Amino acid sequence: MAKYLHDKLDEKWRKIYEKSGIYTGKVDTSKKKAFLTVPVMYPDGYLHLGHLYTWTRADIYARFMRMRGYNVLWPQGFHFTGGPLVGFSLRIKNKEEQVLKIMKLYKVSKEDIERFAEDPLYLGNYFAKSIRGDFDAAGMSIDWSKNFSLSYTSKYSKFVEWQFRKLRDLGLITQGKHPVIWCPREDTALGDHDRLEGEGESPVEYTVIKFRLGDIILPAATLRPETIEGATNIWVNSKIQYKKITLKGGETWVVSEKFIDKAKYQKRIEKVEDFNIKSIILKTVENPISHDALPILDADFVDENLNTAVVMSVPMHAPFDLVYWNKLKKSRSKFYSEPKKIIDVNGKDSIDIEKAVSQKLATENLERLTRKVYQSEYNSGVFNGNSGLLSGLSVKEGRQKMISELKERGVYDVFYETSGKVVCRCGAIGVVNVVEDQWFIRYSDSDLKRKSLEAVERMNIYPEEIRAQLTNAIMNMEDKAATRRGGLGTSLPWDKNWLIEPLSDSTIYMAYYTVADLIEKLDEKYVDDDLFNYVFLNEKPKRQYPDIVKEMKRSFEYWYPVDMRVTAKELLPNHIAFFIMNHVAIFGKDFWPRGLSINGWLVIDKAKMSKSKGNVKGITQTVETFGADATRLIASASNGMDDAEWNTDNIKGFVDRAEFLLDLVEAYNDLPGGEKLVDRYLKSRLVDLLKQAEYDYEHFRYRSAVFNAFFQSTDLLRFYLDFGGDSKENMKSALEIISKMIHPIFPFISEEINEKIGNKDLLESYNSWPELKHMDQDDTLQAEFDVLNKTIDDIKNLIKMLKLQPKEIKIGVADRSKFDVYNKVVERLKQDRDLGKIYKDKELGRDELVKKLIKNPNKLPDTFRDYEIELKVMKEAEEYLSKLLKARVQVSESSDEKAIPGKPKIEVK
RNA sequence: GCAGGGGUGGCGAAGUGGUCAAACGCGUAAGGCUUAGGACCUUAUGACUUAGGUCUUCGUGGGUUCGAAUCCCACCCCCUGCACCA
16 A cells, blocks of 8 residues: 655655656746736734635646646735734733734743844834745745735835826826724724724715804714705703814804814814803704704704714604604794605605604614605605705705705705714724825726726636726726835835735836846836836937846737636735736736636634634645645635535545555556557546536636646546456556646646656646547447446435345346437437427337336436446446445346346346 | 625535435544554434335525426525725
8 A cells, every 4th residue: 555645746746847847837938828927915923824715726727727838927926015024013012912922832932022122124124034934835936036025115116106107107196185984092093903993984074054143153964965845843851962163264153062073184174162052942043954943852862972963853754853843843843843744765675754753763773764764765766846056956966956956055064974983993983084185096097997897808807807906996996095104015116105905006016027037137226117118118218228127128028918817706806906906007908917716715624724723824834744735726616706614524535545646656567468448538538627626717717727637637546446447558648648637736746746757847847738539538438337226226216115135136238229319319310309209200209218208397308328338337336245245246138128228227136 | 875695414515397205524423453542444313114116305485397305486594796996
C-alpha cells in the first residue's frame, strides 16, 4: 500500500516549481497571455481557511490556463490605505482585551506587539509576510516579483495622483456637501465597523417646515411634508426643555435643548437663549400652504431626542397624532375641527386608521401601524379632492411638488437625523455631520455608466447571475466620496487636507502590477504624469527615458487588460463596480476588464470560525496536518456564489482515493494486458469526464470539477478493475489523463503520478491539457453498461424481496427481433413525441412490446440499444456478477416476454 | 423602499422539459471488525408489495404539454446588499 506522505510530496514539488520559474510572468509575444488578479487584502491579521477559498479558486484558474498553453501572470499585492491598519494598531495601543488575546493565540512576540502599537506600517508588513508564507504553503502559483503595497510607496502614490488628475480632467471629480454619521467625541466619520451599536444605520433626510409665530419660528421636522394640507395642529412637549436659538442669517427657532448639540454639525448657531415652551401653548400658527390656523398643543409623546421636538400633526395620516387629537377633543373643543383625509389608498393595502386607532393600541403597535400607513401610502397613495395643491398626484409625485412649493415660500429647510441609534466604540452617541467640502468621483455620470454597462456586457462573468447584479449596481451608482481625513494613504494632489480613501485608490492598480518590478529600477525623478501617460495611455513622451521605461510599456501592453478577476461577492456592488468604471473612464476599450468570477463565503466545520473559541483553522496548520492538495479541496465547496458549508471530514475521502491512485501507479505495470469491452468503456467514460471537467474548469464550477475529474474518475478505475479490466496500456493512459484532469486542483500529487508513469515535463510547462478523443466515445456501449448496473440493482432488489440467498442467477438478454422493434420505437420518438400516432400505427401499435414501452409517458425509451453489445457486455460480466452477488451467474439469450432490450429477464434460484 | 437570490427527503445539498424516489455528503438503523469505544467496511433509510410492480412527493394554487421540481400566471414565506466602509 502506498502511503500519501503529503509533507514530503508537497515540499518536493513546491521546490521544483519554484525553481522552474513557471510562476513568474515573463513577456513572451509568441504565447497567448492570461492576466489574473485577486483583490489586494488588508494585512491586519493572519489568514484562515475562509480567506484561502477565493485564492484557491484563482490558483486553479491559473494552473488550468497554463496547461492550456497560456502565459499566465498572477501577482498579488497588499492594501495599507485607510483605517484598518491604523485602527488595529490603535486597538493594540489601547490594550483591547480581544485583540491582545488574538495576538497571544498566534504567539506574536512581545516586542512585535509593542511595535504594532506604534507603527501601523510595521504591523502591515509583518502580516503581509505571514500571509505570503501561507499562500506559498497552500501552493498558490503567485508571481511575487510584482508584489507591492498600496499606497505604501511614493511611486505608487504618484500613480494614484496621476489617476486623480486624469479623473479631474475628464470632469469626473466634484466637491460638495455630504451627510455622514459622525462621532462627536473623536470628531471623525463613524463607519459601520467602528460602532458599538447601530450597524447599518445611515443619515435620513427630514424636511423641516418653518411655522411662523411672530418673530420666532417653530421648525417642525417631518418625513412626510406632502401631508401638510391635512395638518390640524402643532405638537410640543411641555415636559422637555426647549431653547430659543438664533441661526446665522438671523432666524430664531424654538427647538429642544437636545437638538442643539446635533444641530451644531449642520447649522450655524449664533445664540442660545432660554425659552418657556408653555408660553406659546394654545397660541396658533398659520399653515403656510392652506393658511389654516394651527394651534400649538401639548403632547407627551413628542421625543426630545428626535429632531427639533416640534411636530406637525396630521391625524388622518399619522396614528399617534390621531390618538392625541382625539384625546383633546373634549378639553380643547374650541380648537377642534374634523381632521381631513387627503390621501386615498385603494385595494387591499388600504388601512382604516380611525378604526385601527379606536382599538387603543399599545405604543409599539402604534409604531407598527405608523410604518404600515407610511408604507402603503407611499407606495400606492393618491391625493384626493381634499388636497388643494396635490389632488390627483401620487404620494411620490406630491412629495416632490410640495417640497418645491415650500422652498418657494421660504419655509423649507432640511435636517439629517440618524436612522437609528448609533453608538461609537468610544461610547459617544453618533450624530449626523454634513461635511462641506468632500470630494467625489462622479460615478453618477450617465455617459460613464453607459460605457461601463457596455464593458459589463462584453465581459465573461462566472456565475452568469452576477451580470444582472453588476449591471444594476452600475445603473444605480451615485457619486462616491473619495476622500477621508484620517488613516494611511495618498493625499489628494490638489487639496492636501484630504487623503484618498481606500476604495478609490485601488481601482486601476492592476495596471501597476505589470510594471511594479521594473519601476523599482527607475529613478524617482522620472516618475510623473508624463511617464504614466506614455506607458499606460501611449501618449508621446515629453522627454528621453531610460530603456527600462520602454520595457515597462511593453510589459503593460502585453499583459493588459485584466482577463480574470476573482473575488468574493461582497466586493461586487462597490469595488468591482469602481474597478470597471475607472477602467472605462481612463483606458481605451482594448484595456477594459475581460473577466470576473465571484464566490460566496465559506463556512468551515459548521460553526463560523471563532477566534475566541480557539478553533481557528490557520493555513499552515491545516497544510501541515492534511497537505496542500487536500487543503485545496475547499475550492470544491460550491459551484457558484452560494455561501458554502465545508467540513474537514471531506479530506478523508481525498486521502483514500489519493492512495488508491498511488497504489495503481506502482502496480499497473504488472497488469497482464488485453483489450475487452470494459476497456472501450473505460476510454469512452474518460472522454466524457474530460469533457465535463473541461467545461467545469472553464466556468469556475469547481465543485463539479472535483467530482468529475477526481471522484468519478477514481470510481471508474475501481469499476474497471473489479470488472476484470487488466490492460497495462489502457490503465497507464487513464492514469495520465486523470493526473492531468486533477492537476489544477491538486497540483502536487498529480505531478507525482505523472512523473511515476514516466513523464518528464512539468504539467504547466507546456500545453499539456489532454485533447478530447471523440472517436473513443461510444454512447451505445455506455448505455449498455448502464443496463448492466440497472440489472444489478434489480437483482439486489429481487433478492431482498424474496429474502433468499440465491445460488444461481440467470440473466436473459432479449433476442434480436425485440431490439429491432425497440430501436424503431426510439427512432419514432426522436421524430415525434405524440404517442397517439404510435398507437394508431398499423405495424407498431399492435405489438405488445411497444405497448409496454410507451405505457408511461414519463418513462419513454430514449437511447438506441444494440443486441450484440448488450449480450456481450452481460456475458463478459458473468464473472464480475458472480463475485459481486455471490452466486453462479449465467447469461444467455431469451425469447421470454420479460426479456426486454435494456432490461434483461432475471431468474434467481 | 430599491435591487438580487432562494423555498426539493430528518439535515446539508444536486438536479432546470423525458428511464428521477431524487446523485453526493451528514444523520439514523442493522451487520462486520474490536475486550469495549472510536475509526473503518457492508447494507438499509417515502409508502405499500414474496419476481423486478404500484402509489405519493420538489413553498401554495392554477395553466401549457403526450410528459413539469424544471416553462407560464397569481399568491405565501425566507435570505443578502444599499456606499465613503473594508
